[in-house]
Amino acid sequence: MNEKDFAELAAGAALHTLTAEDERRFRAALLEHPEWQTIVDADAASAGMLAETTATVDPPASIRSALLAQIALTPQNEVAGPDDAGRSDAAAPVRTSPDAPSAEDVPSAGSAEVAHDPTPAKPRRWVRAVFALAACLAVLVGVGVGAVALNDQLNRPASVVALQEIEAAGDAEQATVALDDGGTATAHWSASVGKAVLVADGIPTPAEGETYELWFVRGDAPVSAGVFDVDGGDATALLAGDMQAGDAIAVTVEQAGGSPTGQPTTDPVIVIPTA
Structure with a gap:
């Protein structure tokens, strides 16, 4: 082999589709050629990716079309149909080659001289082609999902990142006040992180041409800390x-x-004391 x-x-083997005979040949070949274990490991990893790929993310239709087209174009060995099993020798195609043996030269079925090819039929090549294409599809889908997750991670608002840093700090503090309209506003801060974030829930959207502005109030001196927008009554703002x-x-x-x-x-x- x-x-x-x-x-x-x-x-x-990776797809668990081998017959008992092919499984025996597979194991025997692996024992004879241990250096082929890398092929087995690579296919097992690809099969794992296929198993982990969920149906919640639909691949582009073009990839599916390409996969089906490749299957259609890949040569496949003929497999005898049920009608072929009982076909008589008389129905077999006549060989026209001048070198072809005559009927008298062909041993009968009961003759001890009947030739027998001990080499089993080679596996169909299209199995590996489809397996490779499917594995590539799984990688593409996985990369697509991973890219979306990575993009979301990299493009998080600075206020959200700062809030997570504050909450993870050992000296994180917070204070909450009620708003006149029934909402709440919470200040989060950390001296070690050096940042403060305001989280408002149920805050009215300012009128057109207006905005909310943040302030640090030190004694009687207000220090501007930037403006922020409201989205559906919610706001998370980094001062x-x-x-x-x-x-x-x-x-x-x-x-x-x-x-x-x-x-x-x-x-x-809004006024939130922090001391």
């Missing part, structure tokens, strides 16, 4: 600048873009 024939059997011990966190309604003077122009709608 050559390596190509073994690779065909290895693909069938710009450094928070100092004892700072209160406040929110005012300002014109779009923030206060033009650098100081609050309205009374605060």
